[in-house]
Amino acid sequence: MEDMYHMDRAMTGTQDIKISARDVNVYYGEKHAIKNVSVEIADKTVTAFIGPSGCGKSTFLRCINRMNDTIDIARVTGNILIDGEDITDPRVDPVQLRAKVGMVFQKPNPFPKSIYDNVAYGPKIHGMSRNKTDLDEIVERALRRGAIWEEVKDRLHEPGTGLSGGQQQRLCIARAVATEPEVLLMDEPCSALDPIATAQVEELIDELRQNYSVVIVTHSMQQAARVSQKTAFFHLGDMVEYGETDKIFTNPEDPRTESYISGRIG
Amino acid sequence: MTDLNTTGAAPGPRKKTSLMVQDARTKKRNAAEKRFRLYGVLAIGIAVLALVTLLASVLINGSSAFRQTFITMDIYLDPAKLDKKGTGAIEDIAKVSTFGYAPLIQQAFETVFEKDNIGVEGMTPKTAAELISPEGSAQLRRYVLANPEEIGDTVSFDFLAGGRIDGYFKGRVTMASAELDSNVTPEQLQLADQLKDAGVLRTKFNWDFLTNADASENRPEAAGLGVAIIGSLYMMMVVLVLALPIGVAASIYLEEFAPKNRWTDIIEVNIANLAAVPSIVFGILGLAIFINFAGLPKSAPIVGGLVLTLMTLPTIIIATRASLKSVPPSIRSAALGIGASKMQTVFHHVLPLALPGILTGTILGLAQALGETAPLLLIGMVAFVRDFPGAPPEGLFDPAAALPVQVYNWTQRADPAFVERAQGAIITLLVFLLIMNTVAIILRRRFERRW
Numbered sequence: 001m002e003d004m005y006h007m008d009r010a011m012t013g014t015q016d017i018k019i020s021a022r023d024v025n026v027y028y029g030e031k032h033a034i035k036n037v038s039v040e041i042a043d044k045t046v047t048a049f050i051g052p053s054g055c056g057k058s059t060f061l062r063c064i065n066r067m068n069d070t071i072d073i074a075r076v077t078g079n080i081l082i083d084g085e086d087i088t089d090p091r092v093d094p095v096q097l098r099a100k101v102g103m104v105f106q107k108p109n110p111f112p113k114s115i116y117d118n119v120a121y122g123p124k125i126h127g128m129s130r131n132k133t134d135l136d137e138i139v140e141r142a143l144r145r146g147a148i149w150e151e152v153k154d155r156l157h158e159p160g161t162g163l164s165g166g167q168q169q170r171l172c173i174a175r176a177v178a179t180e181p182e183v184l185l186m187d188e189p190c191s192a193l194d195p196i197a198t199a200q201v202e203e204l205i206d207e208l209r210q211n212y213s214v215v216i217v218t219h220s221m222q223q224a225a226r227v228s229q230k231t232a233f234f235h236l237g238d239m240v241e242y243g244e245t246d247k248i249f250t251n252p253e254d255p256r257t258e259s260y261i262s263g264r265i266g
Numbered sequence: 267m268t269d270l271n272t273t274g275a276a277p278g279p280r281k282k283t284s285l286m287v288q289d290a291r292t293k294k295r296n297a298a299e300k301r302f303r304l305y306g307v308l309a310i311g312i313a314v315l316a317l318v319t320l321l322a323s324v325l326i327n328g329s330s331a332f333r334q335t336f337i338t339m340d341i342y343l344d345p346a347k348l349d350k351k352g353t354g355a356i357e358d359i360a361k362v363s364t365f366g367y368a369p370l371i372q373q374a375f376e377t378v379f380e381k382d383n384i385g386v387e388g389m390t391p392k393t394a395a396e397l398i399s400p401e402g403s404a405q406l407r408r409y410v411l412a413n414p415e416e417i418g419d420t421v422s423f424d425f426l427a428g429g430r431i432d433g434y435f436k437g438r439v440t441m442a443s444a445e446l447d448s449n450v451t452p453e454q455l456q457l458a459d460q461l462k463d464a465g466v467l468r469t470k471f472n473w474d475f476l477t478n479a480d481a482s483e484n485r486p487e488a489a490g491l492g493v494a495i496i497g498s499l500y501m502m503m504v505v506l507v508l509a510l511p512i513g514v515a516a517s518i519y520l521e522e523f524a525p526k527n528r529w530t531d532i533i534e535v536n537i538a539n540l541a542a543v544p545s546i547v548f549g550i551l552g553l554a555i556f557i558n559f560a561g562l563p564k565s566a567p568i569v570g571g572l573v574l575t576l577m578t579l580p581t582i583i584i585a586t587r588a589s590l591k592s593v594p595p596s597i598r599s600a601a602l603g604i605g606a607s608k609m610q611t612v613f614h615h616v617l618p619l620a621l622p623g624i625l626t627g628t629i630l631g632l633a634q635a636l637g638e639t640a641p642l643l644l645i646g647m648v649a650f651v652r653d654f655p656g657a658p659p660e661g662l663f664d665p666a667a668a669l670p671v672q673v674y675n676w677t678q679r680a681d682p683a684f685v686e687r688a689q690g691a692i693i694t695l696l697v698f699l700l701i702m703n704t705v706a707i708i709l710r711r712r713f714e715r716r717w
C-alpha cells in the first residue's frame with residue numbers, strides 16, 4: 001500500500017496534461033477576480049488550490065466547468081483546454097461539458113429526493129443506463145465509491161436530505177462520480193465534515209485519482225499536503241506559485257507563499 | 267418605543283447590583299413590553315369581533331334561504347280541463363297555458379277543505395290557491411307535458427308556498443303587516459296556520475335554491491342560484507385553464523431564463539403595478555376588447571373568464587415568482603453541476619419545490635376572481651338569465667350569471683324575500699371560498715418538502 005502510494009507519486013511527473021489554462025481572466029462586473037492565470041493540470045493527479053479567503057480559488061474552479069456562465073455579471077476571458085479542446089469555444093455546450101467535468105460543492109447540496117434518485121439522476125439524464133438493473137448497478141457502484149454504500153444500502157429510498165452533513169457530502173460525491181466524469185472539481189469538500197468523515201473523503205479522493213483528474217480547493221494545509229501531488233497558491237486573484245506539493249510546502253519560492261503557509265497571511 | 271437612544275450610560279466601573287431586584291430600566295422595558303402585548307391582544311380582539319359579527323349576521327339572515335315552505339297537495343289531473351278533445355296528443359295538451367292549470371289547484375283546495383274540515387270564513391278556493399306560488403301552475407304544466415299518460419290520475423305535488431306565506435313562517439310577515447299588504451291577507455295567513463296543523467304545509471330544506479335558475483320579481487320563492495353557480499364555475503374553468511399555464515410560464519421565464527436587464531426590470535415593475543389596478547378597469551378593458559372589438563357575446567362566461575384571467579394573472583405571476591425565488595440556489599447549482607440543462611434543472615428540481623407555493627397562489631387568485639363583481643357588471647353578467655348555459659365548450663358562450671353579481675342583483679330588488687336570498691347566496695359564495703382555501707392548505711401540506 002505504502003509502496004504503491006510512492007510509486008504513484010513518482011509517476012506524476014510523466015503524466016499527460018488533462019487541463020491547460022492560458023491567460024484566464026475573470027471579472028465580476030468591474031471587479032477583476034482572476035488575473036492572467038495559466039496552469040497545466042495533469043491527468044490522474046490530485047491538484048490542490050490553496051490561498052486566503054477571497055483570492056479567487058472557487059472562481060477559477062468554476063471556470064473549468066463553466067459554472068461562471070450561470071452568474072450574470074461574471075465575464076471570463078482566455079482559453080481553457082481539456083484534452084486539447086478549448087472549452088471556452090462558443091461551439092462547446094456547457095451542459096455537455098459538465099457531464100465530463102463533475103463538481104462537488106462546498107456546502108452539501110443533495111436534491112430533496114431519495115438517496116437513490118440523487119445518484120441516479122445524472123446517469124438518467126445522460127442516458128447511461130438501458131434498464132432498471134443497469135441503473136441499480138450504477139447507483140451501487142457510485143455509492144460504494146462515495147464510501148457511503150454500507151451506511152445507506154438499506155435506506156436507498158429515504159430522502160437524501162435526511163442524512164447527516166458528512167453523509168450528505170459523500171452522497172454528493174457519489175452523485176458526481178455516478179456520471180463517470182473525467183475531471184472532478186471539489187470546492188472545499190470537507191469544510192462541513194468532522195475529522196472521521198474528512199479522513200473518509202480524503203481516502204476517497206486518493207482512490208478517485210486512479211481514474212480521474214481531481215482538483216480540490218482547501219483551506220487546510222494539512223489536507224493539501226496529505227491528498228495532493230500538485231499545489232497552486234492563489235493570492236488576490238494571481239496564481240503566485242504552482243508546483244509539486246512537497247516542494248511548495250517545504251521550499252516555496254515566493255515569499256507570499258511562504259508567509260501564507262507559515263500562517264502569517266490569510 | 268425601544269430604548270436605543272437612552273443608552274448613554276456613564277463610563278467607568280459598573281456598580282455592583284443584585285439580580286434579585288429589578289432596576290429602573292428593566293422595569294421600564296418590561297412595562298413597555300406589557301403595553302405592546304396588550305395592544306396586540308386588543309387588535310386581534312377587534313378583528314375577531316368584526317369577523318364574528320359579519321359571519322353571524324350573514325348566517326342568521328341567510329340560512330333561512332335554504333329552507334322553504336312547501337304545500338303538499340293531491341292534484342286530480344282532470345282530462346276535461348287538460349285534454350278537452352280527448353285525443354291524448356301532446357300538441358293539444360301543450361295548448362293549455364299555465365292559466366289553464368290554476369283550476370286544478372283550486373279544485374285540490376276544495377277537496378282539502380272538505381276532507382280535513384278546515385277553512386276560513388269567506389275564503390273561496392280561488393283566494394286559497396293564492397297561497398301557492400305562481401310557480402305552482404308552471405310546475406304542474408311541466409309535469410303533465412313530461413308525463414301526458416298520467417292525465418286522469420291523481421298525483422301528489424310539493425308546491426312552493428308564495429313568498430309572503432313563506433315569509434310568515436320565517437317571521438318576515440306578520441298579521442299586522444299583512445293588513446297593509448296588497449299581496450296577502452290575514453285570512454290567508456290563518457289558513458296557512460291551519461294547513462300547517464293539518465300537515466299539508468311544511469317547511470323543509472330547499473335544494474332548489476342551489477339548482478333553480480333566477481326567477482322574476484314577483485316570485486322570489488322560486489329564485490335559485492343554479493345559473494349563477496354554473497356561470498361562476500365556467501369562469502373559474504376559463505381562468506384556471508388560461509391563467510395557470512400563462513402565469514407559470516411567464517414567471518419561470520422571467521425568474522429563471524430572462525437576462526436581468528432594463529427591459530425585464532420594466533416588465534417586473536409593470537406586473538407589480540398591474541396587480542394594483544382596480545378591478546373595474548379590467549371590466550372596461552374587457553368591454554372594449556372582448557365585446558366591442560372581438561365581438562364575443564355579452565353576459566357570457568367566456569368573456570367574464572377572460573377578464574378575470576387578466577385580473578388574476580399578476581397575482582399568479584407574483585406568487586409563482588416568489589416561490590421560485592425561495593428555492594435555494596444550491597439546488598440549481600447541484601443540477602447544473604452534473605450536466606442537467608437549464609430546462610431540466612427547472613422542471614426536475616426547481617418547479618417541484620416551488621409547486622406548493624404556486625398552487626396556493628393560484629387558488630388564492632382564483633378565490634379572489636370568484637368573488638369579483640365590478641368587472642362583471644360592465645360586461646353584462648348582471649342580466650336576468652333564466653336558461654341554463656349548455657355544456658362547455660359551447661356553453662361558455664351562452665349567457666349566464668355569476669355568484670357575486672347575483673348577490674348584487676337580488677339586493678336591488680323590491681321584495682324583501684330577495685334580501686334573504688341574497689344573504690343565502692353570500693353563504694354559498696363563502697362556502698365555495700372556504701372549500702378553495704381548504705384545498706390550498708391541503709395541497710400545500712401534501713406537496714411541501716423540507717430541504
Ligand SMILES: Nc1ncnc2c1ncn2[C@@H]1O[C@H](COP(=O)(O)OP(=O)(O)OP(=O)(O)O)[C@@H](O)[C@H]1O
Pocket residue numbers: 028031033051052053054055056057058059060071073
Ligand atoms: N457571484 C459573485 N459576484 C460578485 N463577486 C464575486 C462573486 N463570486 C465571487 N466574487 C468575488 O470574487 C473574488 C473571489 O471570490 P472566490 O469565491 O473565488 O474566492 P475564494 O478564493 O473561493 O474564497 P473562499 O476561500 O472564501 O471560498 C472575491 O473577492 C469575491 O468577492
Ligand SMILES: [Mg+2]
Pocket residue numbers: 057058059187
Ligand atoms: Mg470559495
